Amino acid sequence: MKTDLELMGQKSQVAAQEIAQLSTDQKNKILNLMAQKLIEESHRIVAANQIDLAQAQDMPAKFIDRLLIDESRILGMAHGLQQVAQLADPIGDVERAWVNHVGLKITQQRVPLGVIGLIYEARPNVTVDASALCFKAGNTVILRGGKEALQTNLVLAEVLRNVLKESGINPDAIQIISETSHELANEFMRLSDYLSVLIPRGSKKLIQAVVKNATVPVIETGAGNCHVYIDESADEKMAVKIVENAKCQRPSVCNSAEKLIINEKIATQLLPKIAEELASSHVLLRGDQKVQAILGGKVQPATAEDWETEYNDYILAIKVVSDIDEAIQHINRYSTHHSEAIITNDYQNSQKFLNQIDSACVYVNASTRFTDGFEFGFGAEIGISTQKMHARGPMGLRELTTTKYLIQGSGQIRE
């Protein structure tokens, strides 16, 4: 006897066979219809969101802001759907093709992953954004959002499902789990007979819980203890500008810098300028003993814990190193392998940093804030993978696909 979740998995697999065969035009037409329908159903969506907001009135303002859906945010979601419709469809792309030694024509072609499980938290727009990306890449999706956004998510999913139904497409291409217990979440993470992959989106705590409990292959996203290293030869103005941007432009996101590593030969001269620049954004500085000696009262002592902490806040920990090798060693040890930058004017050091830093994105003379599907030109982003399997770095539509080998013969057998 199958559980409710297994039945959802089965329905999603059935729908996946249909969705995988849709043409690009069919998918785009549906995405544009979904955009239209979201706007038409604005009142219902906002009304459902009011119920969620009423439940959340004791939560912090930041949380409520993430949960809130109003007319303008619905327009934003609709615009997002239209943008996904305009993206190039990776399905059918040929990665490689060749003829083997007995004349078999082998073609490695891009195909959908199949059934994607998505676990996320309070932001209801993920329901729409993620469904759109999965659908455009020919996949079906089973959504499991946070309980705080449940009423909003249920209505959003219903609107999208209705468009599928009215277009004669199996609506089970988009399903949402309406029970938000932890037990069910755990069962979901172990639904390996049905899910091709599980993508968690949200806090570090959520992602770690999924990695620890899942038997379904997981794409780990988002942890970002990012470093900027200022080399002895750095252009000072550029260094100040990049540190300020990497730390302050949007400190709450994963590609913001959390650590500054600086060469001792430039530290005494440059750190006060950086501290001054960051003071205008009220950044709290923590530093090792050498940093404290340079900055005095402007910096608090950094503890061992600081080096591995992702603050997502106006805090920056600073360490002085004697050379680039010490910087690389420190970064490779404490980084979450997301994004790291070197500011340098030394060619050899730029190459050394690019070669030896073991992270998804390694920068020379640019802000870590560019690690982003849109900035990379992918036109979309389902998350930023910090693991090495399957996808690494910003994930667009292509990363929501796999490949299969098509082999055309004329009666070949193996001797």
Next chain:
Amino acid sequence: MKTDLELMGQKSQVAAQEIAQLSTDQKNKILNLMAQKLIEESHRIVAANQIDLAQAQDMPAKFIDRLLIDESRILGMAHGLQQVAQLADPIGDVERAWVNHVGLKITQQRVPLGVIGLIYEARPNVTVDASALCFKAGNTVILRGGKEALQTNLVLAEVLRNVLKESGINPDAIQIISETSHELANEFMRLSDYLSVLIPRGSKKLIQAVVKNATVPVIETGAGNCHVYIDESADEKMAVKIVENAKCQRPSVCNSAEKLIINEKIATQLLPKIAEELASSHVLLRGDQKVQAILGGKVQPATAEDWETEYNDYILAIKVVSDIDEAIQHINRYSTHHSEAIITNDYQNSQKFLNQIDSACVYVNASTRFTDGFEFGFGAEIGISTQKMHARGPMGLRELTTTKYLIQGSGQIRE
């Protein structure tokens, strides 16, 4: 306080930074030295193998054959090492490169995965083959072989490690776990702070245990419930030849056919010829009612369990379908998504099968036995992935790598 296994993981990570930076020439030189050293140390290896063989004397002959290492098998392993040295090195290959909207030069380059965990069973040659492939792709490896081959594996690993040591390379690039308890295997599967990926090689039981218990990303390999579908329009001689080859050429391996699906319009005429051909190899036939009606006493009834069973033996289950759609539906339901073939002379049906079958390798008019890294021209094979994440189908050196993005700027910050 770190456990012994965590310490091995840590050592492997340290070594991984060094191995990742080796040039192709350096790696090839070491692989060739390893080949030479294996031959020089033949006597020691065979002596250790004798200890394992003595322990295994009550095991079946098939098992003992897998475990046995003699001079000729050592030559085979040495030759394998030399072949890996000759393969093209994927490290440094550029997958994509472009300039983004603010002038950042973005290069997606192939880099090693890092630390690879390998869990395998009785065949000691895996110790050498897998270590060589991991090393050539710039990775370090931690090996956990079966307890039956422990003495042989320890000596093989020691020989390889000595070559590294004598070449001035960190020998922890190849480490072997000398304790073979299940508890330790379970700890190994959860060593996610150190292992980038875990590859199980061996029986279905082993692979399923790893998939169920691991928190480290796993590449699932080897399960092969492969189908051959004979379409109405098939060339009869070709069909008989391919079925015979797919079933009988080497029934113990994962790319052999386990099921024959046949169109009812050709079944009455063709099945007796296939049965006759397979009788010469003493293949046991099982069939549904229609097959039984055609073949009478030459076939036993197939049970529901047969459709999902991988026999790895001289057994073939046969099902009659009314059309290609029924065939595709049956295959997508029961297949392990490894390799499936259609024998047809109908263009539309060939395309339909290629498009709709959801397996790693889909064949038209060829034997499923070609799903193999060597037959594909990869020059090597670490396994055949039946999952959709990271790698699908035969895995060569390229599949033992990941990518990173190198981003070169001139002071860009995000506005």
